[in-house]
Amino acid sequence: MLDRRVADFAQAIAGIGDGATILLGGFGGAGTPLGLVAAVHAAGLKDLTVIANNGGSAEPDLSLWLAAGQVRKLVCSYPKSKLNTTASFSELYLAGKIELELVPQGTLVERIRCGGAGLGGFYTPVGAGTALAEGKETRMIDGREHVLEKPIRADVALLRARQADRLGNLTYNMAARNFAPVMATAAELVVAEVEEFVEPGAIDPEAVVTPGIFVDRVVLKGAPR
Amino acid sequence: MSTPLTREQLARRIARAIPDGAFVNLGIGLPDQIPDHIPAGREIFLHSENGILNMGPRPPAGEENWDLINAGKQPVTLRTGGSFFDSSLSFAMMRGGHLDISVLGAFQVSERGDLANWSTGIGEGVPAVGGAMDLAVGAREIWVMMEHTSRHGHARIVRDCTYPLTARGVVKRIFSNLAVIAVTADGLEVEEILPGLSLDALRAQTEAPLRPGAMRPLEG
Numbered sequence: 001m002l003d004r005r006v007a008d009f010a011q012a013i014a015g016i017g018d019g020a021t022i023l024l025g026g027f028g029g030a031g032t033p034l035g036l037v038a039a040v041h042a043a044g045l046k047d048l049t050v051i052a053n054n055g056g057s058a059e060p061d062l063s064l065w066l067a068a069g070q071v072r073k074l075v076c077s078y079p080k081s082k083l084n085t086t087a088s089f090s091e092l093y094l095a096g097k098i099e100l101e102l103v104p105q106g107t108l109v110e111r112i113r114c115g116g117a118g119l120g121g122f123y124t125p126v127g128a129g130t131a132l133a134e135g136k137e138t139r140m141i142d143g144r145e146h147v148l149e150k151p152i153r154a155d156v157a158l159l160r161a162r163q164a165d166r167l168g169n170l171t172y173n174m175a176a177r178n179f180a181p182v183m184a185t186a187a188e189l190v191v192a193e194v195e196e197f198v199e200p201g202a203i204d205p206e207a208v209v210t211p212g213i214f215v216d217r218v219v220l221k222g223a224p225r
Numbered sequence: 226m227s228t229p230l231t232r233e234q235l236a237r238r239i240a241r242a243i244p245d246g247a248f249v250n251l252g253i254g255l256p257d258q259i260p261d262h263i264p265a266g267r268e269i270f271l272h273s274e275n276g277i278l279n280m281g282p283r284p285p286a287g288e289e290n291w292d293l294i295n296a297g298k299q300p301v302t303l304r305t306g307g308s309f310f311d312s313s314l315s316f317a318m319m320r321g322g323h324l325d326i327s328v329l330g331a332f333q334v335s336e337r338g339d340l341a342n343w344s345t346g347i348g349e350g351v352p353a354v355g356g357a358m359d360l361a362v363g364a365r366e367i368w369v370m371m372e373h374t375s376r377h378g379h380a381r382i383v384r385d386c387t388y389p390l391t392a393r394g395v396v397k398r399i400f401s402n403l404a405v406i407a408v409t410a411d412g413l414e415v416e417e418i419l420p421g422l423s424l425d426a427l428r429a430q431t432e433a434p435l436r437p438g439a440m441r442p443l444e445g
Contacts (some may be wrong), residue, residue: 027275027312028298029291051261053312055351078355090351101353105274106316113313126320126362131344132354173310175275176292181311209311213389 004218009039012191012219016156018045023112023183024052025159031176032061033160033193035167035221040158041065042225047072051112051152053105053179054088055079060209066092074098075152077105091157102132107149109182114151116185116214121150146201157187161210161218163195168212170204177209184214191217226377227421229402234445237262239328239370239400240411243269250274250319250360251330252299252342255370259328272324274356276315279307296356316356319363321405327364329357331371331396336433338396338408340367341388361392373401374428380432382406382413403427404443406435 006012013036016022022040026032038047041064048071055076056063065071066089079089079100092098104126112119123146127133137148159180161170165225170192172180184190192215230238232255236323240262243249251259251373252270260282263269273279273295280295281302289300303309318324333341343357361367375381382399398416404427405417418427420442428435 028294030275030294031292044264078352078353080351081338093351100352102354104354105312105356106320108362109312109316124320126358126392128362130358130390132358172309174292174303175273175277175294177309178275178312178315182313 003166004164004212004215005166006217006219008015008224009219011036011150012036012037012193012217012223013043015044015189016040016045019047020156021044021049021154022051023154023157023179023187024050025180025183025191026061027053027175027178029057029059029061030174031160031172031178031180032059033158034060035193035219035223035225036158036191037061037064040225041068041070044070046070049073049075051075051108051154052105053077053108055081057081063088066098069097071098073101075103075108077099077103077108085158097195101211104132109179111149112179113150113182115147115180121148123148152186155189157183157190159183159190159192161192161194163196163198163203164192164215164218165198165200165203165212167200168193168215168218169200169208169217170210170212170215171203171207172209181210184210189217190215191219193221194218195221226418229419230443230445231287231402233258233262233398235370236427237445238443239368240264241279243267243326245269247325248272248278248323250324250327250364252327252357254330256328256330257297259411263423272315272318273301273318274315274360276310276312277301277303277307279304280309281307287396316359319356322363322365325369326366326369327360328368329360331369331381332388333381333383334371334399334408335383335386336368336408336412338394339386340369340391340396341386343391344389345426346389357391361395366397367395369396369399371399371401371405380430383432390419403430409437412436417441417443419443
């Protein structure tokens with residue numbers, strides 16, 4: 001019987017290795033899976049490439065991995081934070097200790113969508129004629145310059161959701177949804193940290209946001225770390 | 226001597242210009258104040274890039290929900306009839322031209338409507354773009370809200386932007402503390418000007434050429 005539920009955070013992140021590319025959900029603090037972040041931190045994984053909208057804050061979020069030197073490269077739209085702590089992204093970046101690929105937010109999510117949808121990329125007017133289009137293929141479409149953007153896929157997606165059933169169907173909480181439904185489509189291993197487990201059928205099929213086909217493991221927020 | 230509009234007066238001027246029923250995205254910073262000044266009886270739908278339509282004001286202290294925040298990561302509320310959606314759909318709303326107006330802050334605007342609002346260039350530390358480029362390219366009308374000159378007195382309405390571009394040829398209207406200026410195919414046209422300020426005095430604080438348009442009095 002299919003059952004995506006795991007009992008603790010060690011099982012939730014089992015198999016993720018050094019050098020992994022990780023899609024990390026969340027916009028600011030909304031939607032960041034803090035339990036999964038803590039587990040990856042505790043496991044001491046290193047040389048990670050992280051794809052996330054933000055670069056960490058004063059919360060025990062991505063800034064934990066940054067402070068521990070676990071991240072080799074960040075692909076991100078907004079790495080700055082007013083809440084920067086010591087060994088924050090800014091410090092590492094200015095010291096040349098971390099690589100940054102800066103991507104406009106809508107382009108970032110669309111690249112991940114392409115990765116999950118089996119597409120080879122897309123042309124967008126966003127960034128045309130700016131520093132962020134340098135070195136990229138461009139093309140005039142209907143008289144407007146467009147930039148070719150390539151898909152993003154990852155080894156792992158770590159997400160936060162509200163409800164999950166054993167099939168992995170997910171709902172989210174308000175604006176904590178943001179990148180998660182798209183990231184769930186674009187990784188080999190997709191793990192969601194959730195507020196509650198419910199019986200299959202308890203989530204209205206019309207209200208399922210991420211169908212379980214995309215999800216490999218679900219773990220309760222309060223599960224043993 | 227005429228006094229430039231305060232930020233609050235400028236926010237009020239822009240709020241009056243937003244029509245009933247408009248779907249609007251407000252940039253982080255100066256435009257934050259605009260919702261406080263929407264005239265009574267007018268229904269405006271605010272979009273937030275992180276996946277909210279019909280966003281409401283900050284809740285009272287103690288009622289914040291940190292899963293309900295705006296693009297500036299501040300707690301907000303949802304109005305009746307509002308909705309949540311993922312980031313892909315949110316940026317489809319922008320790029321696809323579904324938002325009527327976006328009001329953005331800016332460092333510089335050129336006479337052709339080029340916008341520079343995401344970076345002041347090399348040496349500023351960590352670059353960050355967020356949704357600035359997506360918004361600038363996608364909304365049907367881009368309005369800029371800014372002080373007419375920089376803190377150091379440099380013109381911000383220029384012939385060519387010297388700061389890194391956010392997008393080319395996208396700005397429709399500039400609302401400054403001295404004037405409202407339309408970006409037209411024939412250059413910049415002054416629609417409103419601070420009472421008591423002459424066009425020559427305005428030109429002295431503007432690098433790009435200005436043509437007189439309607440020249441109505443600018444009121445906060």
